[in-house]
Amino acid sequence: MKILTGNDLKTGAVTWWTGEGWSLHVAEATDVGEHGDEIAARENAARRVVAPYVIDGENGPDGPRPAHIKDRIRALGPTVRLDLSVKPADPDAGSYVI
Amino acid sequence: MYKYDSYDQAMVDARVAEFRDQVRRRLDGSLAEEQFRPLRLMNGLYLQLHAYMLRVAVPYGTLNSAQMTMLGDIADKYDRGYGHFTTRQNIQYNWIKLEEAPDILADLAKVEMHAIQTSGNCIRNTTSDQYAGAIADEVVDPRPYAELIRQWSTFHPEFSFLPRKFKMAVIASDTDRAAMRLHDIGIQIVRNDAGELGAAFYVGGGMGRTPMIAPCINAFVPIDQMITYSEACLRVYNRHGRRDNKYKARIKILVHELGKDEYTRQVEAEFAHLLTQNIEPPLAELERIKAQFADPPFEIALDETVDRSDPDFAVWLDNNVQVHKAPGYAIVTISLKPVGGIPGDASADQIRLMARLAKRYSFDELRVTHAQNIVLPHVRKADLHAVWQQLDEAGLGTPNLDKIGDIIACPGLDYCSLANARSIPVAQKISERFAGREQEIGELKLKISGCINACGHHHAGHIGILGVDRKGVENYQLLLGGSEGADTSLGTITGPGFNEEGIVDAVEKATSVYLANRQDGERFLDTYRRIGMAPFKDAIYAKDAV
Amino acid sequence: MVETQLRFRDDEPAGDPAVTVDSFGEQTNASAVRIEPGDDARVLLPHLDRIRLVEVNFPVFGDGRGYSAARILREAGYAGELRAVGDVLIDQLAFLRRCGFDSFAPEHPLNAADAEAALARYPEVYSPTVDGRPAIWAKRHGLA
Numbered sequence: 001m002k003i004l005t006g007n008d009l010k011t012g013a014v015t016w017w018t019g020e021g022w023s024l025h026v027a028e029a030t031d032v033g034e035h036g037d038e039i040a041a042r043e044n045a046a047r048r049v050v051a052p053y054v055i056d057g058e059n060g061p062d063g064p065r066p067a068h069i070k071d072r073i074r075a076l077g078p079t080v081r082l083d084l085s086v087k088p089a090d091p092d093a094g095s096y097v098i
Numbered sequence: 099m100y101k102y103d104s105y106d107q108a109m110v111d112a113r114v115a116e117f118r119d120q121v122r123r124r125l126d127g128s129l130a131e132e133q134f135r136p137l138r139l140m141n142g143l144y145l146q147l148h149a150y151m152l153r154v155a156v157p158y159g160t161l162n163s164a165q166m167t168m169l170g171d172i173a174d175k176y177d178r179g180y181g182h183f184t185t186r187q188n189i190q191y192n193w194i195k196l197e198e199a200p201d202i203l204a205d206l207a208k209v210e211m212h213a214i215q216t217s218g219n220c221i222r223n224t225t226s227d228q229y230a231g232a233i234a235d236e237v238v239d240p241r242p243y244a245e246l247i248r249q250w251s252t253f254h255p256e257f258s259f260l261p262r263k264f265k266m267a268v269i270a271s272d273t274d275r276a277a278m279r280l281h282d283i284g285i286q287i288v289r290n291d292a293g294e295l296g297a298a299f300y301v302g303g304g305m306g307r308t309p310m311i312a313p314c315i316n317a318f319v320p321i322d323q324m325i326t327y328s329e330a331c332l333r334v335y336n337r338h339g340r341r342d343n344k345y346k347a348r349i350k351i352l353v354h355e356l357g358k359d360e361y362t363r364q365v366e367a368e369f370a371h372l373l374t375q376n377i378e379p380p381l382a383e384l385e386r387i388k389a390q391f392a393d394p395p396f397e398i399a400l401d402e403t404v405d406r407s408d409p410d411f412a413v414w415l416d417n418n419v420q421v422h423k424a425p426g427y428a429i430v431t432i433s434l435k436p437v438g439g440i441p442g443d444a445s446a447d448q449i450r451l452m453a454r455l456a457k458r459y460s461f462d463e464l465r466v467t468h469a470q471n472i473v474l475p476h477v478r479k480a481d482l483h484a485v486w487q488q489l490d491e492a493g494l495g496t497p498n499l500d501k502i503g504d505i506i507a508c509p510g511l512d513y514c515s516l517a518n519a520r521s522i523p524v525a526q527k528i529s530e531r532f533a534g535r536e537q538e539i540g541e542l543k544l545k546i547s548g549c550i551n552a553c554g555h556h557h558a559g560h561i562g563i564l565g566v567d568r569k570g571v572e573n574y575q576l577l578l579g580g581s582e583g584a585d586t587s588l589g590t591i592t593g594p595g596f597n598e599e600g601i602v603d604a605v606e607k608a609t610s611v612y613l614a615n616r617q618d619g620e621r622f623l624d625t626y627r628r629i630g631m632a633p634f635k636d637a638i639y640a641k642d643a644v
Numbered sequence: 645m646v647e648t649q650l651r652f653r654d655d656e657p658a659g660d661p662a663v664t665v666d667s668f669g670e671q672t673n674a675s676a677v678r679i680e681p682g683d684d685a686r687v688l689l690p691h692l693d694r695i696r697l698v699e700v701n702f703p704v705f706g707d708g709r710g711y712s713a714a715r716i717l718r719e720a721g722y723a724g725e726l727r728a729v730g731d732v733l734i735d736q737l738a739f740l741r742r743c744g745f746d747s748f749a750p751e752h753p754l755n756a757a758d759a760e761a762a763l764a765r766y767p768e769v770y771s772p773t774v775d776g777r778p779a780i781w782a783k784r785h786g787l788a
Contacts, residue, residue, distance in 0.1 A: 010125070011195045012149035050131055051145055068570055070511060073520075074147050078512040080440055080522045084178055084193075105768050105780040112766050119761065120735065128755065136706065137735055219706065249770045249780070255742035256715055256773070259708025336712050341681075375719055377772050379781040386784065 001031040003064055004039055005071065006052030014074045015049060016064075022049060025086065026075040027063030072097040099162055099463060100245050100390050102210045109252065110207045113214055117141050118200035125197070140220060140258070142213030143199055147515045150194040153216040154206060158226035158244040158268070159187035159466040163457035166464055168209045170449035176202050181449060182513075183434060183442040185506055185555055186265070187225050187466040188216060192513055214252060219260045221251035221332070225267045227275045228467040231391060232475040234423040237289050240270035242387040243297070243324065246379060247285075250325050257332050261339035262347035264332070265304075277468060277558060277582035279303045279312045282349045283331060288318065295321040301331055301361070302353030305552035309588050310350040315362040323369075326378045330369035334361065393424070394461035394476055400426025404479050411486050413537070414497040419482065422475075428482060430460075430474040431467065432489055433496040433504060437533045438526050441507040442470035444494075451492050459485050468555075469506055469543075471499070501536040502544055502609070503529045506555050510548030510565060511572070517548035519565025519572035527602045532609075539609055542622040545580070558582035560623040561608060562589040563601060574601035578608065578634055579626050592635055607637045646729060649754060650737075651747040653725055658697040678729075685713035692722045700745070702730040711743045718744035718774035734762045744774045 003026070004017035015022035017039060019030035032039060036054035043049045056067035066072045077085025079094040087093035102110070120137045123129040129137075138144075142153035154169070161169075169189055173181045176198050177191040184190055194202070206212055216223055224244045231239040247266060251257070257264070267278045270287040278284035284300035296318040303312030319327045331349075338356075340346045353361045402425065406412040420429040432452060435441050444452070452472055456464045459481045465473035477485055489495040498504045505528060508514065510521030525546055532539065545559030549566075556562030562577035573595040580589030596604050609622070611634050616625045626634070648657070662678035663671055665687060676697035679685055688695065698717060700710040714726055725747055728740050732750040737759055740748070748754075772779040778788030 007145060007149070010197045012145065012193075014148055044131070047125070047127055069572065070147070070515075070517075073511055077148060078192075078522075079520065080512050080526070103784070105784070108767050109770070109780075116762075116765050119758075123758065128758070133705075133733060133735075219708075252770050253739075253766065254771050255739035256711045257708070258739055259706055259711065259736075333712055337709055341707060341709075371719070375772075375774075379779070380785055380787065382785045383781040 001057045001059060001064060002033060002036050003029045003055050003057035003066060003071075004032045004036045004052060005029075005055060005066075005074070006040070006043070006049035009047050009050045012050075016075075017043075017052075026057075026066060029057065029064045031057075031064070069097055099160060100157075100241075100387060106249075107207075107210070110210070110212050110214075113141070113212060114200060114203045114207050117203055121196060121200050136218055138199075139217040140215055141199070141203065142216035143194065143196070144217060145515070146192065147511070147513055147517075149192065150196055150199065151513070152191045152194045152199060152202060152213060153184070154189050154191075154211060154213050155216050155223040156187050156189060156211075156466050157248050158224060158230070158241045159228050159468075160226075160230075160241060161456075161464045161466070162462050163453040163464070165209045165211055166453035166456065167450050168205060168211065170446040170453065172202055172205060173446040173449065175205075180443055180445045182440075182509065183444065183466050183470050183472070185468050185470060185508070185553060186223060187228075187468055188223060189466070190509075192509075217263070218258075219262055219264075220258045221254060221260075221264045221266065224248055224251070225265070225276055225281075225468060227269045227271060228465040228473050229275060229420065229429055229475065230270070230465075231393070232422055232427075232429050233271065234421065235273055236271045237287055238270050238295065239388075239391050240268045240287055242384060242391050243270075243285065243287055243321075244268040245387050246325065246384060247328065250328070250379075257336060260332075260336055261341045262344065262349075264335075264349065266328075272584055274582070274584045274586070275468075277555065277586075279586045280305055280309075280555075280558060280582060281312065283328065284312050285324070287321070290318055297321060297324040297327070299327060299331065301365075302350040302358075304348050304350045305555060305557050306348065307345060307550040307552075308348075308350065309552065309557040310354065311586050311588065312350070313353070313358045315358060315365065321384070322381050323373070323378060326372050326375075327365075327369055329377060330365045330372050333368050333372075334364045338364075394463075396424040396427060396476070397478070398425075400478060401480055402426060404482055408483070410490075410497075411483055414486050414490075414495060415482065417497040417501065417537075418499045424476070426479055428477050428479050430477045430482070430485060431499045432472040432474065432494050433498055434471050434494070435498060435504045435529065436493055436496045437503060438530045440522050441505050441525050444472075448492055448494060451488065452494070455485055455488060469500075469504065471504070498536050500541045500543060502532045502539050502542040502561075503536050504543070505529060506543075506545040506559070508547050508554035510546075510554075514548060516551060517565070518550075518567035519548050519574065521546045521548040521554055521563075521565060524563060524565070524574060524598060524601060527598065528605055531602055531606065539613070540621055542609070543581075544605070555582065556580070557588045558586070559589060560621070560626070561605060563605075564591075566595065568595070572598065574598065576601065576604050576608070576638070578631060579623065581623055590631060592631065592638055594639075604638050608634050611637045646749045646751060647753075648727065648747050648749045650759065651725075652741075653746050655725075657747075658725065660697070662697060662699045679710070679713050681707045681709040683713070685716045688717065689720045692717070692720060692724075695722065695724050697725045697727060698722070699727045699729050699749075702728060702732055705731040705733050705736060711739065714740070714743040714745055715774055734758050737762050738765060742769065742773050742775050742777070
């Protein structure tokens with residue numbers, strides 16, 4: 001599957017395209033198929049996202065998951081500061097990126 | 099320390115207003131991201147892996163306590179309670195909001211700080227010796243010369259769209275503590291036989307994917323021509339540096355492709371022309387700046403003895419305290435490398451504590467080192483125990499300066515969008531693996547980069563580690579034999595790479611070879627240079643006996 | 645031809661079309677020349693007395709060679725019009741002015757108010773150039 005991601009223009013937060021808007025959680029991402037670039041251009045022009053790009057993803061038990069480690073770290077947060085990640089209460093959250 | 103006058107303040111204030119306006123234009127749509135990007139970069143604002151990141155300049159690594167306190171307060175107010183000190187003597191915040199970035203710059207301007215030219219294809223923050231003004235081996239304090247360069251390079255109209263970034267370092271000792279020859283321009287302030295001061299220019303050094311040690315292109319530029327000579331070096335680079343390939347755009351490639359002699363010839367021709375243009379500040383300006391770097395009022399006839407009866411304190415003394423030029427004083431290096439910690443990170447509270455210690459014990463001064471530590475440059479020996487106690491209570495008393503646990507590491511794939519592999523977890527594992535054995539192993543500079551851009555200086559580590567992406571999996575290459583000091587050398591790759599566990603084991607094997615082979619007084623680097631790569635390679639890649 | 649949006653001169657603009665640096669040497673009657681980023685501005689120095697307009701092209705704003713070209717011409721005494729053309733953006737104007745440009749023909753017109761604000765932004769300058777503005781150091785030491 002193809003996932004569209006970027007950062008929120010104002011806050012810089014990592015965001016994922018859900019089909020209707022942008023979420024902080026990759027599990028809510030939608031498969032953009034062939035339409036990633038087109039959505040990215042539109043959302044970029046509307047200043048709802050900065051530096052959007054399309055990545056490969058795979059469907060897992062918890063929903064979409066980026067195929068490459070770099071985007072998995074983007075989805076989670078720094079593995080060395082899990083207290084600042086999207087799963088601050090999960091001590092094993094770091095295993096997600098491997 | 100340098101104090102802004104109304105001119106300096108007006109320039110920084112104007113910059114804040116300018117950036118506020120640029121952010122407004124970005125948010126209202128009049129600036130597209132591709133136009134805004136170079137503008138935010140020239141104010142140190144990156145878009146990183148998780149958020150915007152702000153890099154704040156610490157010119158030549160020198161701070162007073164009010165500035166350091168502000169850095170702590172910014173971490174709390176605008177970020178997530180911590181900052182990261184970098185190998186270029188700067189500090190980075192990882193969780194910045196674009197909307198708030200102008201307010202941060204305004205807060206910095208209140209304490210004579212800024213983020214000007216901490217990124218972009220321009221002349222970056224000038225670095226220097228972290229012991230400047232405190233160490234006995236310097237010809238002069240190099241910082242006034244760095245300040246002169248700071249002012250010259252700030253908003254330089256001709257050199258703000260160079261082929262690539264441009265880093266300068268200024269030192270004034272034969273002992274190089276600033277990796278001077280690994281900069282685009284390294285300047286060593288020297289004194290000639292007639293007793294006159296001059297600047298030796300080393301041009302075309304750098305790390306990155308093509309590491310090079312800068313050759314000396316002019317061993318003595320008269321001190322009142324240093325700026326003009328710098329301008330000549332930059333103009334030749336701006337005109338002829340490669341712009342067709344960003345990986346070949348640094349000045350080191352130009353110097354290499356033209357050859358040192360031809361590059362020097364062009365610089366000298368440009369220099370001769372620029373001397374007619376009267377662009378050099380008068381010596382009076384240098385004197386004005388120098389006066390502000392005068393020694394603090396050191397007390398005389400202080401007690402030289404230090405009570406070493408506390409064994410933990412004694413270890414710290416032996417590791418983290420250097421000889422000061424003034425009797426009764428010492429230079430303290432605060433390690434930001436606790437066992438298992440994140441190299442270079444400090445919490446807001448730790449930053450403010452270091453500020454308070456500087457105010458009370460170090461004539462209001464601190465330094466950031468390129469090895470990502472903090473220095474209190476002027477501490478009375480009689481105060482060392484009190485300083486250590488307060489540092490130790492705050493987790494800042496790790497006695498490991500220049501030991502294997504004092505690791506330089508870039509942020510790596512945990513934070514950086516350019517990275518190919520994580521650096522910090524490797525640093526943490528090595529630091530934990532060797533905890534308790536650091537003193538036995540002695541001086542060993544270990545440096546880790548998470549990609550080929552080499553922000554973690556892996557080429558210059560006695561042991562260097564380079565993280566690469568091998569088909570989507572983190573992989574680590576090992577290098578041996580690099581050094582960044584007066585004996586600058588580049589490390590050599592041992593062979594095939596390792597996974598995260600494997601690289602820690604490989605470092606263990608390398609240190610074992612060293613311990614088995616070292617002769618009296620040899621550091622790891624000395625033994626490596628004497629016995630060569632082969633025994634290390636044999637041990638590292640030996641098939642385990644069954 | 646792109647219109648000149650900003651001009652800081654009182655004389656009549658040159659009417660001739662600008663020729664390339666290569667053909668300029670052969671056309672002894674040409675009075676306007678266009679410098680591309682890879683051109684060496686110094687080849688024009690023997691002919692400055694017959695040049696009324698130099699256009700310096702910025703195909704992309706990040707290519708800063710034109711800044712050096714401009715200063716080289718001004719440092720050699722060129723007093724004619726020096727026009728920045730191409731990808732010229734608001735936030736470059738002040739630096740371009742300081743390097744000696746006195747007219748601007750941006751590919752995409754600039755917001756006039758923002759351009760004016762950008763040019764007036766910095767009250768002082770650290771480095772002297774050919775624009776005649778005294779450096780801060782000169783003011784500090786009574787040299788200006």
